[in-house]
Amino acid sequence: MVLRWYQSKLAKRPLLTQAVTTAVLFGAGDTLAQQAVERKGFRNQDVARTGRMVLYGGCVFGPAATKWYGFLQKRINLRSHNATIAARVAADQTVFATINLGVFLSSMALMEGSDPKAKLEKSYFQGLKANWAIWPAVQAINFKFVPLEHRVLIVNIVSLGWNCFLSYLNSSK
Template identity: 45%
Template sequence: MVAKDEHDVRRGDLPFVRSFARSFVRLSSWSKENDNGSRLLTKYPILVQSISTGCLFGAGDLIAQQAVEQRGTAHHDYMRTGRMMLFGGAVAGPTLSTWYRFLEHNVKASTPFKALVKKVAIDQVLFAPVFIGVFFSTQGLFEGKSLDQIKEKLDHGYTTAVVNNYKLWPAVQFFNFYFVPLNHRLMVTNVVALGWNSYLSWINHQSSSQAKNTPSTVISPPS
């Protein structure tokens, strides 16, 4: 009875949300049956998703530098943008693509809803804190910092980033894992992450600056 009820929920009780999810996927060129991008995504999912993730990490940094920090083109830090793109393409893209496949194929439960809850819980409790730590550490390495300087960067930015992660990503991942086909999940994540990557770029820059000059403090987002 429980399984039947949940099947009914998936089919009929959330028509607007399901319709929105289908429309979202259709709006992307990846989802069209005869689209070259769709064929490439099916044939080379990790490569295609890594390239798109790298581009969106770079776009997030552009937003952080120009819209948030208002540096202007003359003072834009192109190396910083490059580091974000490198992390997105070489680390985030392959890792997230593989991680979503692991969750899809290995996390099982007696009902679809229980499987959904388990996926989100594992993603947010086990994966997200580690991934954020890897982001700060990798950026520190790309910036040529010593291990002590990377530790200072983590002291300044890590906890704030993890707390803010939990304000956004659990809800996004519930939607993502429930409604979106596996090959399109990283795309959905990347669209939402455009703003999140801007935040990560900003907080990474702030944590580097504060680590040079001040004792450990809590970083607050710009108003």
């Protein structure tokens, strides 16, 4: 029933649906980071931090990922299906992942009122190494088995844990 409702929203307004879904799951990832990893307790939940994650997920990552996956689907098509998947993963990890991590850390720094350059120097390469340990395999499976309209959703589901890590990485002193 929920999947049918989601499918109908996705068919009518794909960008908006994926942006809202991403916003919710980015917020959930941050809450998971604060409650399960940092063990802050709900009274000490940093609501502004969660709000920043929701804003980034809904306004930046969701729309960007939706357009990016459409671009990959349209522009990277080789003779072999497996070569196409490998080329899409390579493009995703060398272009999108590297840029997105920089934009994420920089925008979080700006919203927090701190120095983006310092945040990038402190966290970028640690985050990128963690990204490359997880996401190439996830994206290979995503590009091989998941229809285009559901790829952002799959990334968002896997991102519950990833966003928990990103939120922790961003907030670590």
